[in-house]
Amino acid sequence: VFERGAAPPASSDACWGAGERSYQLGLNGRGQKALRRFGVMDRVDARAASVRGRLSIGADGNLTETRLTPPGEPGAEKSYVTRVMQRDRLQACLLEAVGDYERVAVHFGVACDGVGLGDRPTLALDPPRERTWDLVVGADGVNSHVRAALEGAPGSTTRCVRFENRNERRYRTIPLHPSRVPGTPTDLNWGFRNASAGLGMDALPTLEGEMVAVLLFKPDSPVSRRLAALETAADARAFFADVAPALLPFTDDAELGRFAARDESRLPSFQLVEGPVHAGPVVVLGDAIKAVKPYFGQGANSALEDVAILDDCLDDAPDAAGAAALFSERRADDARALVRISRGFDGRGPLGTARFLAPLLLDAKLSKAFPRLFSPPLLRAIQNEDNSFHALRVAKRRERCAQAAALACALAVGRALCRAAFA
Numbered sequence: 158v159f160e161r162g163a164a165p166p167a168s169s170d171a172c173w174g175a176g177e178r179s180y181q182l183g184l185n186g187r188g189q190k191a192l193r194r195f196g197v198m199d200r201v202d203a204r205a206a207s208v209r210g211r212l213s214i215g216a217d218g219n220l221t222e223t224r225l226t227p228p229g230e231p232g233a234e235k236s237y238v239t240r241v242m243q244r245d246r247l248q249a250c251l252l253e254a255v256g257d258y259e260r261v262a263v264h265f266g267v268a269c270d271g272v273g274l275g276d277r278p279t280l281a282l283d284p285p286r287e288r289t290w291d292l293v294v295g296a297d298g299v300n301s302h303v304r305a306a307l308e309g310a311p312g313s314t315t316r317c318v319r320f321e322n323r324n325e326r327r328y329r330t331i332p333l334h335p336s337r338v339p340g341t342p343t344d345l346n347w348g349f350r351n352a353s354a355g356l357g358m359d360a361l362p363t364l365e366g367e368m369v370a371v372l373l374f375k376p377d378s379p380v381s382r383r384l385a386a387l388e389t390a391a392d393a394r395a396f397f398a399d400v401a402p403a404l405l406p407f408t409d410d411a412e413l414g415r416f417a418a419r420d421e422s423r424l425p426s427f428q429l430v431e432g433p434v435h436a437g438p439v440v441v442l443g444d445a446i447k448a449v450k451p452y453f454g455q456g457a458n459s460a461l462e463d464v465a466i467l468d469d470c471l472d473d474a475p476d477a478a479g480a481a482a483l484f485s486e487r488r489a490d491d492a493r494a495l496v497r498i499s500r501g502f503d504g505r506g507p508l509g510t511a512r513f514l515a516p517l518l519l520d521a522k523l524s525k526a527f528p529r530l531f532s533p534p535l536l537r538a539i540q541n542e543d544n545s546f547h548a549l550r551v552a553k554r555r556e557r558c559a560q561a562a563a564l565a566c567a568l569a570v571g572r573a574l575c576r577a578a579f580a
Contacts, residue, residue, distance in 0.1 A: 158261065159282060161268040168204045168249040174365035180330070180451075181361040181369045182247060183208060183346075184240040186542030188458035191465040197254040204250055205240040206362040212345040218403040222345060235540065241361045243369075244457070269297060272306040276478070278439050292477035293439045294467070296460070299425055301445035307436045314432040320496075322426040324505040326373045326450075327381060331416045333360055333368040333407040341407075343368070354400040355380045368407070376421075384421065390414035424450050427503075429496040434489050435481035442467060442484070447492035449499040455539065459495055462542075463488060494546040498535055519560075520553075531556055 166172050184192070184205065192198040210224035226233040242250075255261050267286075273279035277289040281302075295303025307315040335341040347360035347368060355378050360370035374380045380400065387393050393413035397405050428448045434441050443460035467484050474480035504512045516534070523531035532538060538549050 158255075158263040159267040159269055159280070160263065160265050162265065164252065164263075164265050165245040165249045168200075168246055168253060170249075173204075173243060173246055173363065174367065175332070180244050180371070181241055181363070182244050182457050183361060183454045184242070184247075185454050185458050185540055186235065186237045187455075188461045189237055189240065190542045191461035194465050194468075195254070197251065200254055201242070201247065201250045202240065204246055204364055205242040206364045207344050208239040208241055208346050208361065209344045210346070212342060212347045214347060214349040214403045216351060216401070216403060218406075220341070222342065224345075234537065236542070239454075241363070243363065247457070269295075269302055271302050272439055274306060274310055274436050274439060276437060278437065291438060292481070295439070295441040295445055296443045297441075298444045299428060299448045301441055303439065304430065304434075304441045304445045307434070307439065307441065310436055313436065315434070315436070316431050318429050318431055320427040320500065324503045324509060325376055325426075326424050327376050327421040328371050328373050328424065329384060329416065329419055329421050331370050331372065331408060332412055333370050333404065334409075335362075335368060335407060336366060338406050349401060349404065351400050356400055358401070358404070370404070381421070387417035389417055393417040425456075426450075427496050427500050429493045430489070431493070432489075433482075433485045434492070435485045438477035438481055440467070440481035440484050442488070446489070447496050449496055450503060453499060453502065453536065453539065455495060455499065459492075459546075463492075490547040491545055494550040495539070498539060498546060498550055502536065520556075523556075523560075530559075 184201070189198060192201055209227075210222060213221040213223070215221070225235065228236050228238060252263060255263060268283045269280055270283055271281040272293055272295070273281070277291070278293045279289050280286070280293065293303065295301050297303055304315070304317060307313060308317060333347070335343045343362045343366050345362075347358070347370070349358040350356075355374055357373045358370050359373075360368040362368055374384070383396060387396060390410040390413040393416050394405065394410070397408075397413070425444070425448045427450070430441070430446045434446045442463035444456065446463075447459065449456055449459075466488050467480070470480040470483040470487065471477075474483050502513055504510065517536055520531065520534040524533045532549070532552055535549060535553055538544050539546065
């Protein structure tokens with residue numbers, strides 16, 4: 158394994174209790190299923206926090222808890238409890254598990270700048286190393302050099318499609334300390350919204366009880382410009398006192414000073430790969446084939462699911478090239494469907510919000526009234542680890558056609574009745 162970056166601290170390191178270490182990940186049923194398959198879920202569980210619902214923080218400081226029905230009880234919507242940990246800490250857990258296998262070597266500080274395709278592919282590595290490989294798996298992210306090699310191959314039909322970011326958001330993070338307000342729950346996803354200021358916040362817990370809050374806002378908006386102008390802890394305190402006073406009891410001047418000095422960060426844009434996601438014994442997975450925004454928790458989880466599917470393909474195919482081709486067959490459509498489903502949730506402005514909420518409400522009512530005819534809302538269905546993204550998208554499009562046909566029939570009958578009444 159070649160990794161451009163440095164090794165993360167050990168998963169047991171005290172640094173993880175500092176609150177802000179890295180962006181938090183929520184491991185849902187898909188990710189947990191893959192981790193159990195590879196025997197590492199217990200190791201991850203030992204370093205993760207649980208999320209059992211949502212805590213809505215009002216602008217007036219009021220806290221409203223909404224707890225999920227525990228898995229296995231009547232009315233439970235999920236078969237799992239979401240587990241949360243820092244992204245780098247998950248990497249540390251996986252590295253520690255890999256360390257149990259003497260045949261796996263991990264080299265940090267080594268970048269892959271390209272791939273020489275063929276029956277025995279080569280890697281362009283920095284620092285250079287000469288070697289050919291039986292199988293190359295490119296898990297090198299949205300700017301994948303391995304994917305670029307697939308796109309550039311003679312006669313290749315593989316191409317990366319990058320979508321315009323029509324609803325862009327930027328973010329800044331700040332640690333929050335629930336322990337400073339006795340009785341504040343730490344097993345919930347915290348949420349805060351100030352619509353007039355154009356500011357939203359979500360915060361997830363760490364094992365040590367601290368929260369990592371992500372403040373979301375539009376670029377080049379008034380709140381974005383206010384954030385860019387912050388210089389000191391006093392500036393940041395005045396900012397929060399104005400737009401989010403309910404959060405101030407959970408922070409301090411040291412955190413506020415670091416918040417003021419921090420640059421804003423970008424969320425990823427949507428992108429997918431059309432065509433095969435392999436060439437010979439070279440295959441790409443994870444963000445290299447499907448980049449989504451983190452709102453619905455499918456980025457890392459679907460990447461872990463990719464690994465489980467590739468593992469099946471390695472078992473089912475006669476050789477490495479066959480396994481790569483089988484992965485393309487089994488996963489490429491699913492990857493594209495996930496991006497297209499997620500884009501459908503990311504509309505801009507009031508119309509985008511309506512296009513997001515209306516189908517969810519309609520599907521919730523129809524699936525409850527006619528469960529054999531209509532599936533649950535897509536936002537809920539994609540959380541079910543037993544569902545294929547592609548199959549969900551096909552089923553939902555079929556249902557939309559049926560709903561449109563039923564509406565057309567109702568309108569036709571209504572017009573006929575009106576004409577008969579006034580004849």
